[in-house]
Structure formats: structure tokens, C-alpha cells
Amino acid sequence: MIDFRLLVKAGVHFGHQKMRWCPKMEQYIWGYKNNVYLIDVSKTASQLEKASLFLHDIASQGKSILWVGTKKAARDIIQETATGLGMPYVVHRWIGGTLSNNSQVKKSVTKLLHYEDILAKTDSFSHHTKKELNVFKKMVDRLAKNIGGIRTLGWPVGAVVIVDVRKEHSALKEASSMGVPVVAIVDTNSDPSLVDYVIPANDDAPRSIKVLTDYLAESVSEGKKKAAARKVEQAAERKVKAGSEKTEKQLMQEAAVAAMLREDEDAPASSKQPAHRQARPADRGGQRSGAGRAPFKGKK
Numbered sequence: 001m002i003d004f005r006l007l008v009k010a011g012v013h014f015g016h017q018k019m020r021w022c023p024k025m026e027q028y029i030w031g032y033k034n035n036v037y038l039i040d041v042s043k044t045a046s047q048l049e050k051a052s053l054f055l056h057d058i059a060s061q062g063k064s065i066l067w068v069g070t071k072k073a074a075r076d077i078i079q080e081t082a083t084g085l086g087m088p089y090v091v092h093r094w095i096g097g098t099l100s101n102n103s104q105v106k107k108s109v110t111k112l113l114h115y116e117d118i119l120a121k122t123d124s125f126s127h128h129t130k131k132e133l134n135v136f137k138k139m140v141d142r143l144a145k146n147i148g149g150i151r152t153l154g155w156p157v158g159a160v161v162i163v164d165v166r167k168e169h170s171a172l173k174e175a176s177s178m179g180v181p182v183v184a185i186v187d188t189n190s191d192p193s194l195v196d197y198v199i200p201a202n203d204d205a206p207r208s209i210k211v212l213t214d215y216l217a218e219s220v221s222e223g224k225k226k227a228a229a230r231k232v233e234q235a236a237e238r239k240v241k242a243g244s245e246k247t248e249k250q251l252m253q254e255a256a257v258a259a260m261l262r263e264d265e266d267a268p269a270s271s272k273q274p275a276h277r278q279a280r281p282a283d284r285g286g287q288r289s290g291a292g293r294a295p296f297k298g299k300k
Contacts (some may be wrong), residue, residue, distance in 0.1 A: 001045055001046070001047050001048075001049050002048060002049070002211075002215055004041050004042070004045060004284065005202065006211060007044055007045060007201075007211065008041060009210040010205070010207040010208045010210070011202055011205045011207055011208050012039065012041065012192050012201045012202050012211065012212065013030070013037070013038050013040075013041050013044070013201075013202070014038065014141045014202045014205070014208075015029065015036060015037035015038060015039050015110070015187060015188030015189075015202065016036070016037060016187060016188045016189040017035055017036055017037075018032055018035050018036070018037060020188075020189045020191075021037060021188045021189055022189055022190055022191050024190050024191055024192055024193060025187075025189075025190065025191075025200065026042050027043075027195045028040055028044075028047075028105075028186075028198070028200035029188060030212060031140045033272065034300045035088050035186045036256070037063075039188065039201060039202070040200070041159065042102060043200055044199065044200050044201050047197065047198055047200060048198050048199050048201075048212060048215060048216075050214060051091065051140075051183045051196060051197040051199055052216050052218075052219035053218060054159070054181070054183065054197055054244060055159060055161070055183060055216055055219050055220050056219040056220065056222055056223040057158050057219075057222075057223065058158035058181075058223065059158075059219075059222075059223025059224045059225075059226075060223040060224075060226040060227050060230075061158065061227065062230075062231075063137070063154070063156070063157070063158025063159070063226040064087065064088060064152075064153055064154035064155075064158055065087050065088075065151060065155050065158055065159045065160070065161060065220060066087070066088050066089070066090070066098075066099075066150070066157055066159070066160045066161070067081060067084075067088070067089040067090070067160075067161045067170070068089070068091075068094065068160060068161065068162045068163070068168050068212075069090075069091060069162070069163035069164070069209070070090065070091055070093060070137065070167065070168065070284070071091075071163065071164055071167050071204075072096065072162065072207075073204055073205065073206045073209060074091075074093075074163040074203075074209050075091045076091075077128070077206060077209050077210050078091050078163060078213065079091045079149065081213045081214070081217050082149065083163050083215065085152050085217055085220055085221060086152065086224075087152070087220070088149055088153040088154075089149040089150070090149055090150060090171070091149060092145050092146060093169060094170045094171045094290065095146055095147065096170065096174070097174075098150060098153075098174065099157060099172060099174050099178045099180060100174055100177070100178055102153075102267070105147065105150065105231060108143060108146075109147060109150070109151045111139075111143065112140065112143040112144060112147065112148070112151065112185040115136045115140045115143070116140055118136055119136055119137065119140060120204045125127055128265055152280075156180075157180050158180075159177075159181045159182070159183055160175045160180055160182050160183070161182075161183045161184070161213075162175075162182060162183070162184040162185070162192070162195075163184070163185050163203055163213075164187065164203040164204075165182075165186055165190050165191070165192070166187070166189060166190040166191075166195070167186045172184070172194050172195070173194070173196065174209060176194045176260075179238045181196045181197070182194065182195050182196050182197070183195075183196065183197040183199070183216070184198065184199065185201050185203045185208075185209065185212055186198050186199065186200055186201070186203070187200075187202060188200075190273070195291060199212060202211075204254075209212050221222070221279040234278040236255055242256065249292055254288075
């Protein structure tokens, strides 16, 4: 479990003013000071541990985890964390249908990759005008901003990690409607009802977001290593199985050849004699006695 002192130092326990709170977060509140709610750090640590174990399990299964944080305080942290893990992310704007309409998302990703490929190949510039290239660049910039982070998104999505469910309510509702588990950093002013793994904490301070996402990322990284090791083991098992099947086939072929050789050895010698050398007994007898031959008539 994470050290409480690290959480306190990062300001994880600072909530919002008393006038801006959600009663459903009461169980996670320790008290208040100077009219500001203070979050119970022990509950933050225990909830963080539960969430990290869950994400570790999801990652070990090889499933994709989508990281969402479009607010300024979380944007760079989420992008850096997800990129380091090789996971998809959304840091600018949540596109409706990201989870529910994956066919359209795949089309947009394909379009982005197509235009990026055109711009990357200088040889292709010969049959495109400057105006067309400028249009392509604008399209790439727009698509990269909106869906660049989810180009590696795999289906089905194993989980969604959200910073500030109040701001990311669209992502939360869509994930909930699709049955995708949600792990979220939830402040005292947010409703935790739709969140599967609530991490009660300050979702406004970059230091707080950083320390929490780093802890989650560490668990995800360990889970990914397990998934990679399992793939290697499965590949080795398939290779061994293929080799054993090949050996069995070779043994069957060798047994068939041996059986044919035994049949040839057991066959009678007369049956092995070539046909052009065989002669009927009557013919051989006639040749010895001279019977059946026409008399010789010499020249006169």
C-alpha cells in the first residue's frame, strides 16, 4: 500500500469548499478546515490499492485500458502515463461513440493513418497540389487532436481510468452504459454513483493526480509484463505441440515403410522373379528334347 505521507505531501486530501460538495461522498470525508473539506487519506490509500489490483488483473489479461483526462491539470500527466504504458488516451475532447460506436472510430483512425502516410511519403507530393497538401495537413491535425490517442484502442476495452468524473461525465456515462468498469479519481464535489472503483482524492492539483496515476501505472505495467510472459509461454507450447505432431507423423510414415519392406521379404521367390525371365515348364522341356521342332531342310 502507498505511504500516507506521500499522499499528504501531494495534497491528495484537500477537497472543495463545504458549499460545493456531493452528499454521496460523505463516507470518504474526514472533516473540514477553513470551510474546506478534508478527505480521509486512509480511505484514499485503501481505495487506490483496490483499483491498482483491478487494473493489474485487466492488464495481465492483455486487455486495453483507456485513460481519460481533458482538464488542463491532468492533460499532460495522462498523456505521458498512457504513452509510457502503450495504452490509449483522451486528453482533448471526448468524442461521443468512442466506446459505443467503435466502427466509426476505426474509420476515423484509418483515415488519419491514410493522410499521415500521404504526408510522410515525399514521392507522393508529385501528384498532389499545395492546396491539397494543406487540406491534408489540417485534417491530420484535427484528427490527431481528437482521436490520435485512441488509434491503439483495442476492443473490448477492459477498463476506463478517469480524472474528474464531473468534467468527464460523457465518458463516464458511455462507459457505464457499455458495461466497461470505471476507475476514477473523485473529488468531494462529484457523484461517485457510476464509478466502480472510487479513488477519493483531490482531482485539481497536478501533484495529486501525478502521484495517484503513477501508482496505478506501476500496477498496469506489471500486469502487462505478465501478459507478455504468458504469450511467450503459449507460443512455446504451440511450438512443442507442433513438433510432437510432426514426430508422430514421421513415426507413422516410418512404420508404413517398414511394413512394406516386411511384406516384400515374406513374399515367395518365384513371385519376385522378373516376368521376362519366367518360362513355363512345358516350354523348357520341349527345348531340351527337341520335340515340336520342324525338321531342318538344307539347301539343295
